Amino acid sequence: MTGPYATVVIVASLLLALWCGVLLIANRPPNRPLWVGLGLLEALLIGFLGWGLASMLARTTDFARLEFALYLLGVAAIVPLAGWWIRAEKSRAAAAVLLVVLLVVPVMVVRVQQVWASV
């Protein structure tokens, strides 16, 4: 499903993860440009959610619909939840939290694709 788009999401997430890794090593909390990047990633993920749900409704052949929808909703929710979780964290742990989440996003996107491809 949505091959090139999913690839863009994965690459964007990994680049942001790299950025968080640099902040973590430099012992710094997330800065404003990173938040802008996270906002863009979230926009991509909401697009992915919409596209995925629309594709799911349009598809007539059988596949694991529930799992598919849960992964789509999860991957769209995880970045905002992480942002909320580190709202009061001023240390580099905030960057580490985002690093974890930004590595989870590509895994979830791949799982969405696997569920879509499996019958």
Added chain:
Amino acid sequence: MSERKVNAGFGRVLIVIYAVFALAASARSFSQIVTRFDEAPVAYLLSALAALIYIVATIALARGDRTSRTVATVAIGIELGGVLTVGVASLLAPEAFPSASVWSGFGSGYLFIPLVLPIVGLWWLHRTRPMPGS
């Protein structure tokens, strides 16, 4: 390091990893039980138990008060026991685990994170334990 709170600093990172596993295990077991429970009821119930333990551990670590610390220690202890037991059992009797749970093969399907996580969790609880008299 003056930080002694279980749910701040490194603890915040740990809790996120727990939350991710709570989410992943719940979603997985939910869809397993709803769609194909009769295929492998034991494995799927085990998945659900693992999910429940991750949820309890996540919430208890995030709350971080004295009672929650005890709850977290028990939950993470069960988690460690579970991953070791299921890990050994899935190697000795693979036919009993036709569908992978988070703990199968010591969590090998999840980069062995399920095996490392409870050890790190217990270490962190120990490290952030309240000082006497506080």
